[in-house]
Amino acid sequence: MHISAKADYAARALVELACEPARPLTCEAIASSQEIPFRFLKSVVGDLRRAGLVRSQRGCEGGYWLGRPPEEISLLDVMQAVDGGLITLRGEPLAELAYHAPAQDLPDIWRAVEDSAAEILGRVTISSLVRGRPQAAPAGPRPSDVLV
Numbered sequence: 001m002h003i004s005a006k007a008d009y010a011a012r013a014l015v016e017l018a019c020e021p022a023r024p025l026t027c028e029a030i031a032s033s034q035e036i037p038f039r040f041l042k043s044v045v046g047d048l049r050r051a052g053l054v055r056s057q058r059g060c061e062g063g064y065w066l067g068r069p070p071e072e073i074s075l076l077d078v079m080q081a082v083d084g085g086l087i088t089l090r091g092e093p094l095a096e097l098a099y100h101a102p103a104q105d106l107p108d109i110w111r112a113v114e115d116s117a118a119e120i121l122g123r124v125t126i127s128s129l130v131r132g133r134p135q136a137a138p139a140g141p142r143p144s145d146v147l148v
Contacts, residue, residue, distance in 0.1 A: 001117065006082040009036045010044045011075060011129075014053065018070040018130045024056075024063025044082055051081035070127035076118055078126075086121070087114040 012034045017025055027045055031038040045064060048054045055067045066073065079086055085093055087110065094114055097107040124134045 001087060001113070003079075004083050005040070006044050006047070007079045009034075009041055010048055010053075010078045010082045011126075012036065013041060013045060014048070014066065014070075014073060014078060014126045015129050017054065017064060017066050018126045021066065021070075024061070024065050026063045029063070047082045048078075051077070053077060053081055066126070070130060071125050073126045074122045075124045076121035079121060086117050 013030050013036070016030050016033055027038060027041050030036065030045075031041045045054060045056075049056055049064075049067070052067045053073055054064045056062065056064050076086075087094060089097060089110065094107065094111050097110065098104070099106055128134045
């Protein structure tokens, strides 16, 4: 699985905005604070704005704010806003993927991985990241702890 730089930068920018809700932040300030390339961040923030996850104000007192409360923005929302989806195979979505025997069950495995990732990312909000308490996984053994 690959997490894009866009998704990582978008999540970091949103956490930065959530920490400063009283005033707008410029892309320059976010880029500097998070050590993100400024031009790349401008593109990412544009995607976030189109998805309604940030709002902007022009002018000398301008910048960006969160477009929704941080407890209503999940990492799943962020990844879908900047990448369009979670997992693709050679750039194609998994929904229509089908293989011939004996590999016919493999697409179901890829879709299950995507569903599991979506479930985890949907539980982690920007608010939980700001508080330092992301609830990424339920209690219990990790997949790496289970012997096959």
